[in-house]
Amino acid sequence: MRYLTAGESHGPQLTTILEGVPAGLPLTAEDVNTELARRQKGHGRGRRMQIETDQVEIVSGVRHGYTLGSPIALVVENNDWKHWTKIMGIEPISEEEAEDVKRKISRPRPGHADLNGAIKYGHRDMRNVLERSSARETTVRVAAGAVAKQILAQFGIKVAGHVREIGGIKANPPAYETLEQLQEVTERSPVRCFDAAVEKDMMQAIDDAKEAGDSIGGIVEVIVEGMPAGVGSYVHYDRKLDAKIAAAVMSINAFKGVEFGLGFEAARKPGSEVHDEILWDEKNGYTRRTNRLGGFEGGMTTGMPIVVRGVMKPIPTLYKPLKSVDVETKEPFEASIERSDSCAVPAASVVAEAVVAWELASAIVEQFGQDQIETIAENIKQMREYARGF
Ligand SMILES: Cc1cc2nc3c(=O)[nH]c(=O)nc-3n(C[C@H](O)[C@H](O)[C@H](O)COP(=O)(O)O)c2cc1C
Numbered sequence: 001m002r003y004l005t006a007g008e009s010h011g012p013q014l015t016t017i018l019e020g021v022p023a024g025l026p027l028t029a030e031d032v033n034t035e036l037a038r039r040q041k042g043h044g045r046g047r048r049m050q051i052e053t054d055q056v057e058i059v060s061g062v063r064h065g066y067t068l069g070s071p072i073a074l075v076v077e078n079n080d081w082k083h084w085t086k087i088m089g090i091e092p093i094s095e096e097e098a099e100d101v102k103r104k105i106s107r108p109r110p111g112h113a114d115l116n117g118a119i120k121y122g123h124r125d126m127r128n129v130l131e132r133s134s135a136r137e138t139t140v141r142v143a144a145g146a147v148a149k150q151i152l153a154q155f156g157i158k159v160a161g162h163v164r165e166i167g168g169i170k171a172n173p174p175a176y177e178t179l180e181q182l183q184e185v186t187e188r189s190p191v192r193c194f195d196a197a198v199e200k201d202m203m204q205a206i207d208d209a210k211e212a213g214d215s216i217g218g219i220v221e222v223i224v225e226g227m228p229a230g231v232g233s234y235v236h237y238d239r240k241l242d243a244k245i246a247a248a249v250m251s252i253n254a255f256k257g258v259e260f261g262l263g264f265e266a267a268r269k270p271g272s273e274v275h276d277e278i279l280w281d282e283k284n285g286y287t288r289r290t291n292r293l294g295g296f297e298g299g300m301t302t303g304m305p306i307v308v309r310g311v312m313k314p315i316p317t318l319y320k321p322l323k324s325v326d327v328e329t330k331e332p333f334e335a336s337i338e339r340s341d342s343c344a345v346p347a348a349s350v351v352a353e354a355v356v357a358w359e360l361a362s363a364i365v366e367q368f369g370q371d372q373i374e375t376i377a378e379n380i381k382q383m384r385e386y387a388r389g390f
């Protein structure tokens, strides 16, 4: 499966086209809207999220609540668009307005895509960069992820994301009974954190950063249960599924690193404390005594839960801005800011779920039969049986 997205942050809408989604998948707008609403929540968001109430329109590929196997097009409108029609160059502007409306953004923000994007595409007005580099685009990536989750759910594969760290405040590893419980608890948390003891401190850290005109980042974690063993491949670099997931997580705006299981901690431990001993029993087939490698060996799933974490840097737009240079005058300046998030780590945990779900659903569809959900379900069932008795 593959997908494209289109749309500017302050344009009329965001669009995604999903290609290769098998036929026979139950899919409603509600399935997608639930995920879109989750992405909009979280302590630390700016005023934009009060303007938007993201709702999807399924404009193709679905009839009577089931996918057809044809491309699925999803659209989410920007409520904010109506305030930007002149600036975005759609509504005609009068002579008096022209100077104001056409004023170029010539002051790049350190840490955002402004300067490099302007140099690359030759834009003297950096709005032409920021409109697309904005994480507003993650709205439709979450919509695509909602479809992927729906595919995974048909085969009993569950995905949950949550926040492990914000602004240096670390949550204890989540002690949950079931993935549903993890999801339920983090869903109620304003910072999507399982550890209630640190939740308030995280919120305080976000408020303090905002008060100081600053921003903070953090670490999100996605856990997936129920993947069959042997999905992905060791035979070629671009078929390694952990690598695809890493790229997908790194592609989320402001993400700077990815790890699986013990991750970077593995560098500091001997092999006996890193590798997971292999067990076998009649009921479960092959399992591992521990899951320190986070569900992957040789670019393939082990059948153990996938545990992947991503690091989000602090938001680049600062109310107390860093030094930069005006590209028109080449003079240093201190910019004034209209609005921005001060922390979007909770929202990013929902985006991370979506991009991980997409990679897993794609790998499953590719490996177990591409056309019909029923065929894939049958093939996965057979694979699970075969692997158990292998
Ligand atoms: C959910 C989410 C919300 C974001 N909100 C903002 C924001 O309000 N202001 C901002 O400057 N950057 C924000 N970012 C980060 C920028 O989009 C990102 O830093 C920018 O696109 C540059 O890309 P890079 O950081 O990956 O290099 C947000 C990121 C995410 C995932």
Ligand SMILES: C=C(O[C@@H]1CC(C(=O)O)=C[C@@H](OP(=O)(O)O)[C@H]1O)C(=O)O
Binding pocket: 009, 046, 047, 048, 049, 052, 133, 134, 135, 136, 138, 139, 253, 339, 340, 341
């Ligand atoms: C709109 C969203 O996030 C935006 C991501 C973003 C950025 O620079 O990445 C900048 C802000 O946009 P604006 O300047 O319009 O307030 C955020 O609000 C969203 O997540 O839906």
